[in-house]
Amino acid sequence: MRALSTIDEVRDWERGAHASGRTVGFVPTMGALHEGHLALISRAREISDEVIVSIYVNPTQFGPSEDLSSYPRPLEADLAACEDEGVAAVFTPSDAMMYPEGFCTFVEVEGLSERIEGASRPGHFRGVTTVVLKLFHIVRPDVAVFGWKDAQQFLILRRMVEDLALPVRMEGVETVREPDGLALSSRNAYLTDEERAQAPAIHRALQAGLARIVAGARDVAPIREVILKTLGEAPLIRLDRLDIVQRDTLEPLNRIAPEKTLIAIAAHLGRARLIDNVRV
Numbered sequence: 533m534r535a536l537s538t539i540d541e542v543r544d545w546e547r548g549a550h551a552s553g554r555t556v557g558f559v560p561t562m563g564a565l566h567e568g569h570l571a572l573i574s575r576a577r578e579i580s581d582e583v584i585v586s587i588y589v590n591p592t593q594f595g596p597s598e599d600l601s602s603y604p605r606p607l608e609a610d611l612a613a614c615e616d617e618g619v620a621a622v623f624t625p626s627d628a629m630m631y632p633e634g635f636c637t638f639v640e641v642e643g644l645s646e647r648i649e650g651a652s653r654p655g656h657f658r659g660v661t662t663v664v665l666k667l668f669h670i671v672r673p674d675v676a677v678f679g680w681k682d683a684q685q686f687l688i689l690r691r692m693v694e695d696l697a698l699p700v701r702m703e704g705v706e707t708v709r710e711p712d713g714l715a716l717s718s719r720n721a722y723l724t725d726e727e728r729a730q731a732p733a734i735h736r737a738l739q740a741g742l743a744r745i746v747a748g749a750r751d752v753a754p755i756r757e758v759i760l761k762t763l764g765e766a767p768l769i770r771l772d773r774l775d776i777v778q779r780d781t782l783e784p785l786n787r788i789a790p791e792k793t794l795i796a797i798a799a800h801l802g803r804a805r806l807i808d809n810v811r812v
């Protein structure tokens with residue numbers, strides 16, 4: 533596995549892969565890799581010849597009171613995991629490389645970036661789209677793989693790719709869960725034992741809402757009610773957001789639009805802010 537830390541090194545590697553007729557699959561990450569990331573890598577390996585992973589904790593997507601400084605950075609373990617998964621190259625850029633002095637160019641997907649998570653985390657998606665666009669320009673992948681756990685991120689990035697006619701195919705991978713339903717997240721590491729025991733209520737609540745929809749419910753109000761009631765069974769969970777929205781526009785819905793609905797929860801549990809969602 534090649535360990536690449538400069539833009540020139542990545543460009544040389546990418547040119548070599550493409551010159552020999554091999555396709556490049558890209559998995560951008562912030563490290564602290566878990567089974568969810570490994571599922572992205574595995575999918576990238578299935579659909580491309582060479583896989584490159586980036587590991588970069590992107591400062592511009594963290595708000596001033598968020599966990600940028602404490603975000604886990606187990607680089608050695610991450611590199612070993614990539615090696616084990618058959619990754620061809622890992623790119624670990626520095627802040628100075630991604631945001632050199634004088635950096636002042638940002639890209640923003642308007643509207644979508646301000647809704648649901650964006651309303652709670654102003655500027656977050658502007659940071660995500662900016663860093664991912666820059667990474668796409670450096671890596672020049674044929675396909676990029678993201679998780680549906682960050683559904684809004686995926687929808688925004690897909691929009692950016694379409695709007696800017698970027699020559700990259702976007703691939704989404706389903707959320708990987710613990711046996712009790714908790715979505716895997718690097719931030720689960722912040723949970724105490726007691727918080728960890730209550731965390732699956734987020735998934736249970738989404739499933740309770742989904743069960744109502746499967747049973748024929750279409751009005752959003754009773755679906756919200758059942759989700760809130762299930763979350764209420766876990767008193768350590770402090771709900772930040774419960775959004776039931778149209779999947780393309782992320783606009784709130786009064787009635788469920790089958791195949792077009794996203795139900796998303798963001799909740800605080802101790803130090804962790806956890807997100808999860810279900811697509812209906």
Ligand code: PAF
Binds near residue numbers: 560562588663
């Ligand atoms: O999903 C993530 O880990 C990050 O938001 C990403 C896409 C790597 C951009 O920093």
